[in-house]
Amino acid sequence: MKEQKLFSIGRAGRICGVSTRMLRYYEEIGLIITDHIDSRTGYRYYSMQTLRDVQAVRYLVDAGFSLEEIKLCRSQGPDALQESFIKNIKKTEDTIDYYHQRLAGMKDWCSIIIEGKAVLRHRGVFNASVIYFPERRCFRYRREHSADEKDADLISEIEYMTASKQNGRSMVDVGGALMFAYDSYGDRMERCVSGETIYQIIYRNDPQMPDTAMYGGFSAISAYHCGDPASINDTYEKMLAWADLHNFRLRGDCLERRVLDIYSTQDVNEFVTNILLPLDEDSSDLKLMHQFETEL
Numbered sequence: 356m357k358e359q360k361l362f363s364i365g366r367a368g369r370i371c372g373v374s375t376r377m378l379r380y381y382e383e384i385g386l387i388i389t390d391h392i393d394s395r396t397g398y399r400y401y402s403m404q405t406l407r408d409v410q411a412v413r414y415l416v417d418a419g420f421s422l423e424e425i426k427l428c429r430s431q432g433p434d435a436l437q438e439s440f441i442k443n444i445k446k447t448e449d450t451i452d453y454y455h456q457r458l459a460g461m462k463d464w465c466s467i468i469i470e471g472k473a474v475l476r477h478r479g480v481f482n483a484s485v486i487y488f489p490e491r492r493c494f495r496y497r498r499e500h501s502a503d504e505k506d507a508d509l510i511s512e513i514e515y516m517t518a519s520k521q522n523g524r525s526m527v528d529v530g531g532a533l534m535f536a537y538d539s540y541g542d543r544m545e546r547c548v549s550g551e552t553i554y555q556i557i558y559r560n561d562p563q564m565p566d567t568a569m570y571g572g573f574s575a576i577s578a579y580h581c582g583d584p585a586s587i588n589d590t591y592e593k594m595l596a597w598a599d600l601h602n603f604r605l606r607g608d609c610l611e612r613r614v615l616d617i618y619s620t621q622d623v624n625e626f627v628t629n630i631l632l633p634l635d636e637d638s639s640d641l642k643l644m645h646q647f648e649t650e651l
Contacts, residue, residue: 460530471615490572
């Protein structure tokens with residue numbers, strides 16, 4: 356029988372691209388065996404088949420398998436390997452989904468910072484326009500309270516942040532500007548609201564997800580308020596005068612998008628709030644047009 360070719364541990368490591376320490380560890384946990392130990396020197400030698408085993412282990416490590424999984428799969432055969440591949444495929448898909456959502460959240464946050472900075476460059480100049488506010492699936496949190504509750508908005512915001520991380524969600528599942536919806540812009544201006552609904556875009560578009568709702572799909576008068584939200588009534592009054600001048604019919608509710616707030620700057624003078632006053636008109640054609648654009 357032809358004598359089997361053997362490789363020293365140093366040469367085996369160089370051929371396989373792993374350290375001798377790693378080869379010893381593979382042997383220690385039972386992933387490979389030493390084919391020959393010189394009785395005089397104690398040097399280890401490996402066969403070509405063992406080198407192939409090392410490469411198989413390295414491939415599975417790069418594919419995301421733990422050494423424990425590799426040991427189990429290689430001892431139990433193809434069925435166990437297939438089952439482990441299926442499990443790791445699902446794990447990898449979940450990881451990709453997580454980072455896609457994280458990336459989307461980072462892009463959305465960066466976008467609203469850019470939006471806010473652009474608005475601040477023209478602060479002091481009132482500019483209203485009519486926009487279409489597209490419909491999106493959002494995380495929804497509604498809080499009722501007394502009309503004279505102190506710091507009601509802040510309490511609602513804190514409760515929202517806590518609620519948005521429950522039921523298996525994490526902060527990367529929602530993104531974009533916090534949006535505070537009020538049933539009446541008049542009550543909002545009088546500081547006598549008895550509840551608000553907070554929305555934020557959710558990235559997992561599963562219609563069965565709890566505490567989510569489709570929001571938007573309407574035309575609205577849009578303007579920005581720069582600086583301390585305590586003086587936001589000034590911008591509301593200008594918007595109402597503009598709406599009256601151009602004969603727009605308002606729906607009665609309002610929405611405030613927190614473009615730049617405490618999460619982006621500690622300087623209240625740099626806060627930017629986008630106020631939306633929904634119009635009492637049919638926006639179905641605009642909704643259809645937006646649907647066509649997003650499908651391109």
